[in-house]
Amino acid sequence: MSDRAAQWFAPQTNIEVPVGVAYEGYFQPGNKTEMNTRGCKVIMAAPFKELIFEWKGPDQFSTLMN
Template sequence: MNTTSKEKVLTQTETMKVPLDLVWYAWTISDRVSEWFAPEAVVEPKEGGPFELYFEPGNTTGMNTKGCKITKLVDEKELQFTWKGPDQFADIMNMDNELTIVKVSFEEVDHETTKVIVEHTGFKSDENWSDAFKWHQMAWSGVLDSLKSVLEKGEGNLCCQPE
């Protein structure tokens, strides 16, 4: 896995021994997203459709991405959506008019191997955002590890669970 951060763009890459279509479905079908990312997911794979994750099932007031939308969808190539950070960063990054953007790109390496690239943009450079950026570096690393694990071994680890 590679992690880079320059000019407040977070980029993480993971390659997995899984066909492209299965990786795509893992990101675009609600039931599959809930196997490796958040226990409750509402994903409608179309531009303008929801990309909502509920890290505490049933909690619609905290620890979720309620209201986030898919902004770009290119079948088996790219998924882009707005993003809300966890509750501890809500006051800096969860205002509806200033959400960050997550772009997930999918590349077929061969028929049984897929490369996933996550680019998270919109982080501001002031000091208040530093912890949010670091937290998301850790979180996206865990998310991609969980995706790889669930697809290759059938064992996902849901992200960002409350203690």
């Protein structure tokens, strides 16, 4: 799943299924401290059809997020 997500979501990804498992997307490959989805989880997955997941903004904007 990580390879497919890298085609449309983020250049570097670590997405594991089943539901409830954490995923990580890195929008600047190699930079694991900024512009990422660290700490989010997969909520629902239907292979080749649907992927529903939690979302958060970039770390540098954490004071603006709840």
